Amino acid sequence: xxxxxxxxxxxxxRAGLLHLPHGLVxxxxxxxVGTLGAVRGLxxxxxxxxxxxxxxxxxxxxxxxxxxDVIRQLGGLHRFTTWSKPMLTDSGGFQVFSLxxxxxxxEQGVEFTSHVDGGARFLSPEKAMEIQWALGADIAMAxxxxxxxxxxxxxxEEGMERSLRWLERSRTAHQAVADPSRQTLWPIVQGxxxxxxxxxxxxxxxxxxxxxxxxxxxxSVGEPKPVMHRILEELEPxxxxxxxxxxxxxxxxxxxxxxxARGVDLFDCVAATRNGRHGSAWTMTGRVNIRKATNRTAxxxxxxxxxxxxxxxxxxxYLRHLFAAEEMLGLRLVSLHNIRFLVRIxxxxxxxxxxxxFASWRQDWLERYTRGDxx
Amino acid sequence: xxxxxxxxxxxxxRAGLLHLPHGLVxxxxxxxVGTLGAVRGLxxxxxxxxxxxxxxxxxxxxxxxxxxDVIRQLGGLHRFTTWSKPMLTDSGGFQVFSLxxxxxxxEQGVEFTSHVDGGARFLSPEKAMEIQWALGADIAMAxxxxxxxxxxxxxxEEGMERSLRWLERSRTAHQAVADPSRQTLWPIVQGxxxxxxxxxxxxxxxxxxxxxxxxxxxxSVGEPKPVMHRILEELEPxxxxxxxxxxxxxxxxxxxxxxxARGVDLFDCVAATRNGRHGSAWTMTGRVNIRKATNRTAxxxxxxxxxxxxxxxxxxxYLRHLFAAEEMLGLRLVSLHNIRFLVRIxxxxxxxxxxxxFASWRQDWLERYTRGDxx
Numbered sequence: 136x137x138x139x140x141x142x143x144x145x146x147x148x149r150a151g152l153l154h155l156p157h158g159l160v161x162x163x164x165x166x167x168v169g170t171l172g173a174v175r176g177l178x179x180x181x182x183x184x185x186x187x188x189x190x191x192x193x194x195x196x197x198x199x200x201x202x203x204d205v206i207r208q209l210g211g212l213h214r215f216t217t218w219s220k221p222m223l224t225d226s227g228g229f230q231v232f233s234l235x236x237x238x239x240x241x242e243q244g245v246e247f248t249s250h251v252d253g254g255a256r257f258l259s260p261e262k263a264m265e266i267q268w269a270l271g272a273d274i275a276m277a278x279x280x281x282x283x284x285x286x287x288x289x290x291x292e293e294g295m296e297r298s299l300r301w302l303e304r305s306r307t308a309h310q311a312v313a314d315p316s317r318q319t320l321w322p323i324v325q326g327x328x329x330x331x332x333x334x335x336x337x338x339x340x341x342x343x344x345x346x347x348x349x350x351x352x353x354x355s356v357g358e359p360k361p362v363m364h365r366i367l368e369e370l371e372p373x374x375x376x377x378x379x380x381x382x383x384x385x386x387x388x389x390x391x392x393x394x395x396a397r398g399v400d401l402f403d404c405v406a407a408t409r410n411g412r413h414g415s416a417w418t419m420t421g422r423v424n425i426r427k428a429t430n431r432t433a434x435x436x437x438x439x440x441x442x443x444x445x446x447x448x449x450x451x452x453y454l455r456h457l458f459a460a461e462e463m464l465g466l467r468l469v470s471l472h473n474i475r476f477l478v479r480i481x482x483x484x485x486x487x488x489x490x491x492x493f494a495s496w497r498q499d500w501l502e503r504y505t506r507g508d509x510x
Numbered sequence: 511x512x513x514x515x516x517x518x519x520x521x522x523x524r525a526g527l528l529h530l531p532h533g534l535v536x537x538x539x540x541x542x543v544g545t546l547g548a549v550r551g552l553x554x555x556x557x558x559x560x561x562x563x564x565x566x567x568x569x570x571x572x573x574x575x576x577x578x579d580v581i582r583q584l585g586g587l588h589r590f591t592t593w594s595k596p597m598l599t600d601s602g603g604f605q606v607f608s609l610x611x612x613x614x615x616x617e618q619g620v621e622f623t624s625h626v627d628g629g630a631r632f633l634s635p636e637k638a639m640e641i642q643w644a645l646g647a648d649i650a651m652a653x654x655x656x657x658x659x660x661x662x663x664x665x666x667e668e669g670m671e672r673s674l675r676w677l678e679r680s681r682t683a684h685q686a687v688a689d690p691s692r693q694t695l696w697p698i699v700q701g702x703x704x705x706x707x708x709x710x711x712x713x714x715x716x717x718x719x720x721x722x723x724x725x726x727x728x729x730s731v732g733e734p735k736p737v738m739h740r741i742l743e744e745l746e747p748x749x750x751x752x753x754x755x756x757x758x759x760x761x762x763x764x765x766x767x768x769x770x771a772r773g774v775d776l777f778d779c780v781a782a783t784r785n786g787r788h789g790s791a792w793t794m795t796g797r798v799n800i801r802k803a804t805n806r807t808a809x810x811x812x813x814x815x816x817x818x819x820x821x822x823x824x825x826x827x828y829l830r831h832l833f834a835a836e837e838m839l840g841l842r843l844v845s846l847h848n849i850r851f852l853v854r855i856x857x858x859x860x861x862x863x864x865x866x867x868f869a870s871w872r873q874d875w876l877e878r879y880t881r882g883d884x885x
Contacts, residue, residue: 170837171831171832171835171837172828172831172832172835172837173832173837173839175837175838176837176838176839177839178839178842178843180823196835200831200834200835201806201827201830201831201834201835205806205807205827205831208807208827209807209809209825209827209828210809215825215827215828215831216828217823217824217828431576431580432580432583432584434584434585448555448592449592450584450590452576452580452583452584452590453547453584453590453591453592455576456546456547456575456576456580456590457546457547457548459575459576460546460547460571460575460576462545462546462547462548462550462551463550463551463838463841463842464548464551464552464553466838467553467838467842468553
């Protein structure tokens with residue numbers, strides 16, 4: 136269990152197969168984010184039919200609503216949401232450090248204010264492991280100290296060092312509460328935009344155990360894209376080859392293609408549904424704003440090359456009308472399309488890697504995608 | 511085409527089969543309301559799987575957004591929305607008289623203000639027929655003068671008489687624009703709560719033509735339920751036996767059962783989705799407010815006797831969480847359940863009528879339903 140088979144590589148790009156208690160994940164793969172126990176606006180059956188093999192749940196949000204006790208009583212997050220395939224939960228670290236609910240950081244943990252009821256709450260490595268085990272995802276994430284995107288070296292170093300200390304506590308706590316055949320724990324490499332800090336974080340992480348996967352956190356938080364690419368390139372040779380690599384909170388379609396090229400296996404991001412809710416759709420020839428007047432009487436689908444349920448059935452004209460009329464179905468249909476678009480990038484990249492034509496696929500894809508953006 | 515076969519009756523209750531260009535409708539039947547080209551929050555595939563055989567489109571709303579020209583260019587309302595089964599459009603009369611956008615009524619028609627852009631608009635029998643033919647539903651409705659629920663006799667009489675004059679103009683206009691093999695026109699009986707006005711309206715209506723169906727409008731607009739029941743009972747013997755009867759804007763579950771008992775074949779109402787959006791679900795043992803704390807860890811479905819996609823898959827605890835967290839999926843799942851609930855009343859009543867056990871079914875149903883209401 137939790138094994139990863141590396142099937143084929145092309146350059147740094149990898150095609151693999153991850154074995155999890157709730158099923159297999161063919162990598163590279165995009166993981167839709169089920170923030171509050173649902174991928175925003177979507178039915179788990181739709182997410183499944185869109186080809187998602189694994190989804191993410193947010194520990195922070197689920198801890199506040201409905202609370203892990205309710206979810207445990209209702210059989211865990213899988214049974215609660217009726218999603219039967221693999222699932223990963225984040226640790227809540229990203230939210231408590233980024234949602235402006237932060238009150239006090241200490242070595243013990245983080246005191247924060249619930250954005251729901253204003254009450255004081257506390258998260259620590261121990262608490263985060265307890266909650267994640269109650270949720271019962273296949274993969275739990277270590278509780279880390281996340282620093283802002285443009286953090287100065289001193290703060291980035293402090294966060295990275297604390298994340299290492301908290302990783303050790305996360306591991307101990309996880310071993311104490313979780314059944315290791317049903318849930319594994321992945322560490323998160325931090326260190327901001329500083330190559331040496333990133334290297335120290337990775338070394339320190341690998342010294343703490345033989346992890347079943349490695350996550351890279353604290354990227355795509357405002358730094359220029361070339362900086363993210365450079366960090367991935369610097370880390371890649373030292374990441375365990377026989378384990379999956381997960382780039383947290385990334386990303387947009389081009390980020391997936393560029394991340395896969397740099398050896399990343401797993402991605403997650405809310406952009407698919409967030410953009411979808413605003414009528415922004417990704418297509419093979421770039422971004423489409425469905426609200427534009429040019430779509431008023433457009434008979435064709437969002438993307439004629441797309442095989443999603445939205446493109447198979449609905450015209451751009453209808454989708455535009457749904458957005459203009461503020462009919463909920465519109466948000467849902469474009470969100471679903473965007474989810475499928477990212478899932479399909481994983482599928483297409485994987486097929487290309489297996490065929491030894493990833494480099495040309497990547498070049499073609501980026502050319503087509505960046506050419507047509509209609510803003 | 512547009513034939514109605516009366517298959518069996520029990521008292522005033524009728525089981526029939528209505529032949530429409532886009533398919534058959536087994537009556538009695540509930541028609542979900544697709545206000546803006548979508549049943550609020552639902553996918554046409556879901557509405558179809560919920561057993562709906564015919565849905566309604568709102569001429570007023572579709573005229574304002576996206577406009578009948580856009581819909582015509584995109585192939586008509588069926589192709590636009592991808593709903594391939596029968597469809598009925600109202601005439602817009604109800605909305606212009608009830609949405610507080612009214613500006614001026616004359617014999618010619620109604621000037622009103624668009625609630626979308628504030629612009630002045632005009633609807634008349636001729637305009638309403640033109641729009642409805644552009645939309646292309648199987649059944650178009652006459653443009654009528656709707657008066658408020660508690661209207662005094664004088665106003666009710668004025669509206670009823672004008673509706674008769676407008677019916678004649680609706681018929682002439684419909685004959686001029688529509689292909690009679692693809693769309694039929696139904697008249698609407700008005701007359702407020704006054705038995706003699708209702709009778710005069712029905713007589714005047716039937717004198718104007720051999721209609722393929724008869725609608726009863728201006729009920730369920732605030733009058734006590736016994737008043738609605740009395741009017742239905744008074745009209746029933748004089749309604750054409752060989753034509754379907756449509757009680758407009760009705761209703762709630764008990765209204766369907768009582769309407770069927772009084773010879774009604776078709777119903778429509780937004781309550782299923784409106785209540786669904788607020789977490790109010792109908793079940794065989796009464797209404798359930800899913801937001802209630804008692805549902806927090808409830809493992810069972812909304813209604814253990816229901817065969818809808820929501821009840822087949824999701825727990826009350828999960829649904830409650832979705833509402834508490836304001837996750838859109840919740841509105842959708844409860845709306846879908848409510849639609850199925852009303853569709854199923856039609857199915858169950860029909861089966862009972864065909865078996866000659868409608869009277870006992872009705873009594874059992876009402877007893878069970880009114881006993882358990884949890885508010």
